[in-house]
Amino acid sequence: MTTHFLHGRGAVYPGFLDAHVHLALSDPGQLLTGGIARVLDLGGWLPDGLRTSMPDLAYAHQFVTAPGGYPSRADWAQPGWSCPVASPADAVSAVDLQVAAGASVLKITLNSAAGPVLGAEALAALVGRAHELRLPVVAHAEGAGQAERAFTAGVDAFAHTPFSERLGDGLVTAMAARMTWISTLDIHGWGSPTVAFEIASDNLRRFHCNGGRVLYGTDLGNGPLPIGVNHREIVALLGAGLTPDDVLAALCSSAPLGLTTPDSRVTFIPGERPQGPGAFADWLVTARALTRPELEVLA
Template sequence: MTTHLSPGRGAVYPGFLDAHVHLALIDPVMLPSGGIARVLDLGGWLPDGPRPSMPDLAYAHQFVTVPGGYPSRADWAEPAWTCAVSGAADAAGAVDLQAAAGASVLKITLNSEAGPVLGGEALLALVGRAHHRGLPVVAHAEGAGEAERAFSAGVDAFAHTPFSERLGDDLVNAMAGRMTWISTLDIHGWGSRTAAFEIASDNLRRFHGSGGRVLYGTDLGNGPLRLGLNLREIVALLGAGLTPDDVLAALCSSAPLGLTVADTRVTFVPGERPRDPGAFADWLVTARALTRPELEELA
């Protein structure tokens, strides 16, 4: 996974991925200079022409929800960013609409704390149609019981580590057998530890300990987050039991959720990787994403 340049120069990794961003809410051209080479946009964005300075990406297009469901009432979301599904009969059309827009993943919202949520039949129909179209399904699950509902319906990944409630060990173990969780720990307080941060960290520690697959993600666009690698997110992952090598694996996934994300850049971290795990996060956030010609010039 790692290519080392001449002694002391640095290390080269597959392009670091942020698996939860909202490009419509940020200036994405800033991400490569902060170490992010690839992104997964999870709602609200469509390509508007060539932008070679942006990271490589895959995207979900609209948030699929029910009429009045999250985030249709949020002040940060444009009306066109959501696709309302009233029932199971609407599911195929909603999924096909995202696929026609070039989406390679379906984003479903199940936020019972912010409004109505999809019923069981509609949820199953959406997941079934998405899988029929070859699209993995990522869910925003918030509110008591919503994570379990999503898992039972066959959702492939959580956009956020579950944070509304402590999940039971048996459920976490079952989820670890077939799901991917995107981390997004730092959004719970942005460095000021909250109850949601503690719940999410505990859930993630047990999920990872049971062999569950974790992807690095920040929900970039949500709150005061750096445009690039997030030091606090990395520290939180380490605090949840991931080793430095586990964090690198969460950043370097070659096929996140089975998706093909172009890899025109690699990520370069200058200097020697510290042997002290406590210094790892500070070293890692000095990374920048480089095209291969840029890397050749550096070498």
């Protein structure tokens, strides 16, 4: 991660990434002024005109799930957002459909708390076909045993830090060796921590301590989340054992999950980086995403 300083004006970082958003459920026009230069949309149609207003974008297109599975029956999901898969043959077609729509990742859901989940053969076929096409697989894993099922099937990343149950130390260590976890801690209570928040924070702390790769992500569109860098998410990451440098790495990660790192925007934070975690979080939320010409004018 390369940092530049503008003669005492502030710090310039590679464009900050929110690795879990749903742009159709939020206002993407405010992301740039909130410091977010890159996004990974993990399910749902993209708003019209988005490619011109937020070009640093990768997306999953549909949620791939079991027939009747999450989120096909959720009131917030539009018709057609879910792609049902009942068999290995369906799985191949589903992956090919997402690729044809321009997907950079495959998003699958394994949410036994909200409906049926993919069977073992269909799940294996989805992961196998995606990897054959060099498409990373991101899973929403919710419900007892679903995180372990996803890991065993070869899923590359979790859309959320596992929050349904405390994962065993051995399993967390094995996951840390080859998986990426997207944080999304703040969705569990939005500032009023819940049991799920405590479980997720504990799982993330052990995953990070074992060298697991953590990406900053908020699940923007899910409840009262601020648009731009989320102060509560930063504080939660620090509380889970990440240092300020670790948090910056999670925000600036290069080429994760099919999202390249273009040079079109950087993230600028005015002022000097402060000492202390609380002041660090306050400083981060003053970030702005700027184009290179905008940065030159500022300098």
